[in-house]
Amino acid sequence: MYLVSACLIGVNCRYDGDNNYNEKLYEMFKESLLYPVCPEVLGGLEIPREPCELITIKNNYEVYDINGINKTTEFFRGAQKSLEIADLIAVRGVIFKERSPSCGVHYIYDGSFNKNLIEGKGLTTSYLEDVGYKIYSENELDKLEI
Ligand code: SF4
Numbered sequence: 242m243y244l245v246s247a248c249l250i251g252v253n254c255r256y257d258g259d260n261n262y263n264e265k266l267y268e269m270f271k272e273s274l275l276y277p278v279c280p281e282v283l284g285g286l287e288i289p290r291e292p293c294e295l296i297t298i299k300n301n302y303e304v305y306d307i308n309g310i311n312k313t314t315e316f317f318r319g320a321q322k323s324l325e326i327a328d329l330i331a332v333r334g335v336i337f338k339e340r341s342p343s344c345g346v347h348y349i350y351d352g353s354f355n356k357n358l359i360e361g362k363g364l365t366t367s368y369l370e371d372v373g374y375k376i377y378s379e380n381e382l383d384k385l386e387i
Contacts, residue, residue, distance in 0.1 A: 244327050244369075245270070246338040247277035249379055254279040258289040261338055263379050274387065275336070278326055280343040280365040284319025286312065295342040295364055296352035302364050304342060307354050319343060320368035327374060334385070337366055339378040346378035 247254050250270045251262040269275050282288065291306035293316070304316040320343070327335065337344035345363035350356065366376050377384055 242273075242330055242332050243269075243275050243385070244323070244332045244335040244337075244374075245275040245277050246336065246341070246344045246379075247279040247282075249336065249338055250275065250277055252277060252279065254282050254288055256281075256288075256290050256292045261379070265382060266336065266379065269387075276326065276330055276332065278323050280319030280323045280363075281316070282319070283322040284315035284317070286315050286319075292354070293342050294350045294352045294354060295345075295361070297361070302367070304364065305352070316343060316364045317368075320365040323365050324368055324372065327369060332374070334375040334377060335366075335369055336377050336379060336382070336385070337363065339380060346376050346381075 248261045249263045249266045251260050253260050293304050293306045293312050295304050304312045337346050340348050341363050343363045343365045348358045349361040351359045370376050
């Protein structure tokens, strides 16, 4: 069983109420190989919601929405709840949506809301990786050990 970003299997949990449907992942979900989570919703944020971006200040994470409202607490809560679920069902890895401030695996936006991509990880990705979970993006499905 892998944890997966819920938007990747078609759940409309994105900030704009849409999803990032991936057919291969939906097929894996139907085979009971995936357990979906949306860290931002688990953290208490609504659908739809204002877009948020992550910035790192002296090794500390902070998250702001496009209006400058600090959403760091909700993002950490979502990361903690995602970790609890991962531990509870003892997932063998995680498949997360690239470029998200929660789920990004290799790239995130730089916090300027100007669509500038930088190398970096989402907050939940870092949280799970720090305790040893292997994280794959939706572009790395060929690396999964099923
Ligand atoms: S937080 Fe993750 S699961 Fe939720 S919408 Fe964003 S990328 Fe998808």
